[in-house]
Amino acid sequence: MSEPGPDRLVLPGELLGTAEEFVPGRGTYEDSGRIFAALLGHPKIDPSDRAIRVDALNAIPRLSENDTVYGRVDEIKTAMAIVTIVSAASTGRGVPGSPEGTIHISKAKDGYTETLADEFAPGDVVLARVIQSHPTVKLTTAPAYLGVVAARCQVCHALLAKHGAELECPRCGHRERRKTAAEYGQAFVPATSTGPADGEPR
Ligand SMILES: [Zn+2]
Structure with a gap:
């Protein structure tokens, strides 16, 4: 996977990498040798032990129309x-x-x-x-x-x-087929084991 930037956001259930690449840390879970985000937040990697964790985002109070x-x-x-x-x-x-x-x-x-x-x-x-x-x-x-x-x-x-x-x-x-947004592939660059090219817009 690509090293996550400070603004990268992951969703619960999003693949972060494999158990060969990383040690699952806080805010993640492992399933069948793959590590997923357990919550919405920013993924962080500790280079000393390759532990990956997800720091939760702070919550906003409520939804409003037109949000x-x-x-x-x-x-x-x-x-x-x-x-x-x-x-x-x-x-x-x-x-x-x-x-x-x-x-x-x-x-x-x-x-x-x-x-x-x-x-x-x-x-x-x-x-x-x-x-x-x-x-x-x-x-x-x-x-x-x-x-x-x-x-x-x-x-x-x-x-x-x-x-x-x-x-x-x-x-x-x-x-x-999907009803795609104009920015398809740009808002999220999900982690994959095959490298960042998977997530790049064409
Ligand atoms: Zn396929």
């Missing part, structure tokens, strides 16, 4: 995608309680959406705008600057790269 947020897609239903909101895009700060938000099928993109499974997949990181904050959080990804900013291959879990209107897996060649 732009990062979220993780948890589930795709017929009429909506269920998203866990993890941080405010403007500050990068975490949202207390990681509230759940929904993207209705009519708010996924401009124009008609036949099936949400063509726009999102579980595990995707989305940039979305809050259109209602109470009593439930409703989100939109319709504008061009909103949508999926990081997605993993459904076959091999490598980070997908954008090729024109499609996403393609640099490892296995699998092609997938």
Whole structure:
């Protein structure tokens, strides 16, 4: 993986590296020889013992309408995608309680959406705008600057790269569709064992 910069942000469940590369530290967990972030924050590596930890972000008080947020897609239903909101895009700060938000099928993109499974997949990181904050959080990804900013291959879990209107897996060649944000691949550079090229925008 690349050495994380001071501003790099990782999401819970994001791959940080392998157990051969690092020793799992605070804010991380190991599963099947791979080390993942356990919380939203900044990854840090101690060069003396190769311990990797994640320092948690401080929380922001609450969500407001028109806030732009990062979220993780948890589930795709017929009429909506269920998203866990993890941080405010403007500050990068975490949202207390990681509230759940929904993207209705009519708010996924401009124009008609036949099936949400063509726009999102579980595990995707989305940039979305809050259109209602109470009593439930409703989100939109319709504008061009909103949508999926990081997605993993459904076959091999490598980070997908954008090729024109499609996403393609640099490892296995699998092609997938998403409603991508203009900044796809730029907001997050997830750690991979194959080096930083995986996360670079094309
Ligand atoms: Zn793949």
